[in-house]
Amino acid sequence: MSYAAVHDDVHHDHKPTGIGRWLFSTNHKDIGTMYMVFALIMFFIGGAMAMVIRLELFQPGLQFVDPQFFNSMTTVHALVMIFGAVMPAGVGLANWMIPMMIGAPDMAFPRMNNMSFWILPFAFALLLSTFFMQGGAPAGGWTMYPPLVLQLGDGLPFLIFAVHFLGISSIMGAINIIATVFNMRAPGMTFMRLPLFVWTWIITAFLLIAAMPVLAGAVTMLLTDKYFGTAFFDAAGGGDPVLFQHVFWFFGHPEVYILVLPSFGIISQIIPTFARKPLFGYASMVYATASIAFLSFFVWAHHMFTAGMPLAGELFFMYATMAIAVPTGVKVFNWTATMWRGSMTFETPMLFSIGVLFMFTLGGFTGLMMGITPVDFQYHDTYFIVAHFHYVLVPGIVFGIIAGVYYWLPKWTGYMYDETLGKWHFWLSTISVNVLFFPMHFLGLAGMPRRIPDYNTQFTDWNQIISIGGLAFGLSQLILVWVVIKCVRGGEKATDQVWEGAHGLEFTLPSPPPFHSFTTPPKVTEAMAHS
């Protein structure tokens, strides 16, 4: 086996210099870094849009933005956060960590890796440019339901091609990850010795390859409906707008597991490290993750209980949704059992992981509530659903990614981050995220609809508290930026193992690891396999 990226500078650790190092990079560590930085920038762009939403909702009535722009904010906030922040952050961590975790010198297709990343800035340039177009940015919700989305002006083809590019980028990234793990594991690194982060990413990658093309198909149908006279979703031509919802959510539900599984993988690495115990029920974790992924293809219509469905369909999708709680419960049990009687310490990555465990479970429970068809008729399209998916997405997924960043930051930079600032970041984020999202449950149950710039005056108090929580959460994230910048510049030297309880191949490398690591594959034994 020869690896194109390795050839020239395998003997010295010299890096290419200048802008070319990044533009033409084929190095998994550099590409991983670019993904993470891109995700952070998009996180703040999406966050700024959330601030506009919360500013407008601070008082009833219309104060700052017109309703069309408000709807653009909710729509593009979702698209930016899902496709620009969370997914690239997950791929970035996969790029950095998977080759080091399985003892490979790089990803299987370094040049395709470069393309996967560089498509992203262009895709988001297309998407965000719609703000300056006739008809404005997409405002019909991130789910792009016809016929509303087809009323968008010149921005529609830009939205659709942006989705196509994002799909191509994620599919190439997913293929790269699977090809790497299947073919480039070090001798002795059997599948059942893989770290759980690698396992969750294999499964995520399969979900991406199965789901993203279906989304690409759905938006292509929108495009041809609007410009080429087809009538997939046009009632006048014999089509059916509800069909789009079926096709979209066939992608949409696996997508939520695409977002969350990498976070599950990260905390499965971190909790054993700081509990100083091996992960409880490794094999059951792998099977539970695979079951969640498999079941995710049979629950899509629980997003559309109110769209009109026969009773048999509503019952099937309700039971299938309940079934997903079983493997998820297995995972939550295993994480808790890992901590049971462990010698735990509470460094920042561990704090964020425990935060994920508590708050993801809370979001999961509200998900179960909405999976029950009759009560979903009350919750549908209210702030209750907004509370639910923000609990799983922010303290469930974003906290997981942040935990991973704190956990591996000393490995990446060679310096320990500022633990005091890290703890401040955790506590401020955790308090503010609950001030931000918890009252949304009350508003939803009281009947406040989502995606509306105005509301009845009785909702004012909770909305003001939510907006204050939102601002506090947004500002708290600046601490993360400061911690990362400070850590890159220097600090206490990190050891190779970084954390006392850390296991795995990435912790046998120096901190920071050489530009090209594992050019000769390590030998993996049972003892040094997953923690």
Place this chain on the structure above:
Amino acid sequence: MSAAATRTAKKLFIFAIAMFGFGYAMVPLYNVFCDVTGLRLKGKTGEITETVAATVYVDPNRLVTVAFDTNVNSALPWRFKAQQYTMKVHPGVITEAVFVVENNSNATVIGRAVPSVVPTQAALFFNKTECFCFTKQTLTAGERKEIVVRFVVDSKLPKKINTMTLSYTFYEAADSKNVAQSDSNTVKAIDIKS
């Protein structure tokens, strides 16, 4: 990159392209699935022949209210009204409802009506022997036309349903523009399964 990795990648690329095709395959598959499982319940009404309609049991002790709702898509320059907004019918009796449609523009336009029935549970028991929605309607400039629907409510209609609404929306047909140019009225009627 190794040959094995290339093979893996090729298989996965084919899988991704197949899933793109699957997205399109879902369009007919949903219909097939609903027909096979009998799950079709989307407010669509049935079409039956006069002979079948004549065999439906007439229930003289029951009266069901049928309301008519008429809509015109904003792109279509037509006026469309039901002559009677509601009718009281005995289940099993074949009834005729008359609608009036008028072309307000100065060009020939082809329109097509899309029907639906609420409550959706009632749709299965609402059958039509004749409907202007089965074919496209062509109106010349300024033309006014009476169009009819002949229907029969199945006497097996659940007891709890006493009122149903038949709603029509007229849209401009996709080939309307071409006809307007050639001004031909001999457009081949195309059946749409309603």
